[in-house]
Amino acid sequence: MKKKFQMPNPTIHILQFGTGNFLRAFFEPMVQNLNEKDIPLNICIIQSTGGNTLEKLSAQNFQYHVCVAGIRNGTEVQEIQKITCVKDGMSLPEDREKFMGFASQSEVKWIVSNVTEAGMVWKEEGPQEKFAESFAGRITQWLIKRFNQLPEAETIILPCELIPKNGDLLKEFVVKHAQNWNQSADFFSWLDQNVFFFNNLVDRIVPGFPNQMDLKEKENDPLLVQTEPYSFWAIEGKKSQSHLLPFLKADVEVILEEDIQAYSLRKIRILNGCHTYMAAKGMVLGFQTVGEFVANGENLSALNTMVEKEIIPFLGMNADDLRIYKEEIFARFANPFVAHRLEDIMLNATAKFKSRILPMMTSFHEKNNGLYPEEITKGLVYLILFYLKNPQRVKDTSEVRGIFEQIPTEFSTKEKLQWVTNNLFGLAWSPTLDKAYQEISSE
Template structure:
C-alpha cells in the first residue's frame, strides 16, 4: 500500500474511508508555533485547527518544535506531516466512527539541530499563537537557564528566546505579541508559565522595554484540555485500519469523539484564535473555573464514587458497567442527582446537565477500555479532593444526605478492607467470589487495621470523623454516618448488585447456581 503523503492527497488516491483535506489546505500560511509532538496535541488542538481550516475560518498551519531527543521525527518528514485521526466514540447517544486526514501541521523542527529555524519563524508576521504540551514537569523554572543557548534547556527558556527574537524583529511593536496557550495538565498553567517567563526575563536582564512588551502585548492563557487520545492502535487493529484506508500511516492515532479545549481569555484572544467558533468543544471565556469544576466533580468524582462499587460487583471496565441496567442507573443518578447539585461553583443547570450527559456518552465508548481497578489508584486522596467538597456543599445546601454518594462511600470503605499483604507490602482485598485485588493506596494499612479491630458502625464513624483524611469531620454532616453504615451493612450482607438494586428500588435476581 502507498504511504500517506501530500502527493497522495493531491491525487485524491486515498480511500473514501478517510476524509481528505482539500489540496489548498496544504499550502496555508504558518500561524502557530507548537512545542511538542505528542498524541494529545495532534488529537485535540491540531485536529481542531484542521477542522477550522476546512471551514475556511482560521486558514493557518502549525510549525512544531520537537524538544526531546527521543522518538523518530522521520515519519513527519516522510509523510509531509500528514496523519490520520481515527475518531471512535459515542456522541449524543449515537456511535461515531470517522477517519480524518489532518493537514494542520506544516513541518517539524528539531530544537537541537534546527534552533536557528525556530528563531527565524519567531520573526514571521504570520505567527499568532503558541501551543505547548511538554508534560507536567515542562513548566518549571530552571536555575542557570540561558535563553541565548542554542537551544535553551527548558520549555520556558525556549519560549522566552522566541519572544525575545520576536521583540527584536518587530522593534517591540505592541501588535506583534502572541497568544500563548499551554495545555499541560497543571492548574493555572498559563499563570504559572507567565510568572516563569517574567522571572527568566529579569534574570537575563532583557530590559524594561521588553518586560513591558512581554506583559502588555502577549496573552498567556490558562487552559484545560480533555480528550482521550490513546495513540496508535495495537498492531492487528492498525493493520485492519490501514487496509480499510488503502494507505499506510506511521503517524495514525485514535481518539474518542468527545473533545474539550477551554481557554481563559478576552476579546484579543478570541480575535486571534478565530478557529474557536468552528467546534462546540472549544470555549474562550474570561474564567474557565466552571470547566475545571465540572470535570473534577462530575467526571472524576463519579469515577471515584463508582469504582469501588463496580469492582465489588465484578465489573472490569467502565463500559461493562454501563451495559448493566442497574449500574448505569446508579452512575447516572449519582452524577446528575447528587454531584451536580452539590457543586459549590455557580453553574447553569442546562450546562451541567449537558456536560453530565457527555460524560455518560464517554463512559459508554466501546473503543476505550478504562479499567475500574486503575481508577482505584490513590483512592483515599481522590475521594478527599474530588468528592468531599461536593458532599459538604450538598449537605449544607439541602440539609439532606445524598444517598448515591453514601452508597459509593460505603463501597469505598469495603474496597479498602485489606486482608493480606504480598512480599512487596501491597495490601489485597477479596471479592465475594474469592478473587483477590490489589489496594494501591497510601492509607491501605490504616484501613486494614480498622477492619481488623472495629465493627462496621464504629469503623464508619471513625473513618468519617478522621480530620487527617478529609480536612474536616464528615461525621458532623447530619445523617451521613448512619446512611453510609446502612449501605455498608447492605453490601456486606447482600453484595454490591443487591445494594444498588435496593437503592434504585429494583429487585436483583439471585446469581445462578
C-alpha cells in the same frame, strides 16, 4: 547524529508543543477544518520528551488520519479525516537553534501546548545563555529573542494543559524567569502589550490507535488516532480579542468567554478526576479500558458515589447542572466505539492526581472533621499500590520514580504506602487511608 526534522521552506504559523494523541486529534482537526475554509494555517510540531512519534510523523511527511467514532445527536458516526496541516517538526533540545529561529519570523503567531501537568511546573534554570530545560524556561528565552528581533509582532499563547488558569500560570513562570535573567522594564511592558496568554479548557476523549476497529487506514498509517465526536474548547478572554483567535471559526464548539472557571473546574474534577481514579483502580484490578471499567456494575456504582458525594458538593456550582454533566460524561465513557486504555491514562498519574483530585481530598478534609473522602482515598491507595507493584510499567517523571526508589526496602507494604502518601502527596496517614488499604487488601 539525530536526524533534523524539516521540510523545504514551509510557512509556519503555529508552534505546537506536544506530539501526543490528544492534540493530534483535538487541535489539528480544527486547523485542518480552517484550511478547508481558506484560512491557511500551518503547524510545526515540537517533541520535547522521549519517544519516536516525531520520527514516524516525518516518515509520513507529517500527514496522518483521525477517526471520529461514536454517537452524535443520537446517531452513530464513523468518519475519517486526513490531516495535512502539519508541515514541519523538531525535537528539543537538539533543534534549539531552529526553535529560536522561529522567534524572528513574523508569520509565526500562535504557540499551542499540551506538555501535561508534569511539564507545566516551575523549574530553576541556569544562565540565560544556556538553553532552558523546562517548557516555561524555553518559552521565556523564545520571547526574549522575539522582543529583541521582532518587537512589533503579536504572540498568542494557548496552553491546553488540564490545569485551572493555565495561561496565567505560564505567564507567571515566564515573568519569574525573565526577572531571574534581569530583563529590562521595556521587556515586561512588551510582554503585557504584545503577548497574549489565554486560559484554556479543552475537552475531548482521545483513546489513541483504534486497535479494535476494522479500518483500512490502519494498514498504512501507524499514527492513525481515534477520537469521539464531542469536542469543546473554552478560551478565557474578552470578546474584543476574538480577532486573535481564528480557531473560533472552526466547525466544532470553540467559545470565548470572560470567565471559564466553571467549565474548567467541572471538567477537571469530574471527567479527568474520574479518568485518574478509574486508571489507578482498574490497573490494579486487571481492567484494560474505560469501557470495561464502567461496564462493571460495582465499579460504576463506586464512580457515581465519588462524583455525587465527594466532588459535586465541593465545586460550588448548581448541583442539578453538574449531575446532568456527569450523566453526559458517563455516557461518553461507555462509547461502544472507544477502547480508551487505562494504561495510557496512567501516564504521569502522580501529577494528574495532585492537580485533578487531591484538591477534593483537602476540601473534604477541611469540612468533615479531618476525614478524607472514602472513594477518592481508595483511588490514591490504588495508584500507589500500582506504582509499588509494577515499577517496570510506571510511566512518570524521573523525580517521581526517584521518590519511589528511596523507600526503605525493609518496609512492609503498608509502611511503604504511609511513606509515599507523606513524602509524595503531603498527607499524613489517617483512619480513612487505613480503612481504604484494609478494604483493598481484602479484595
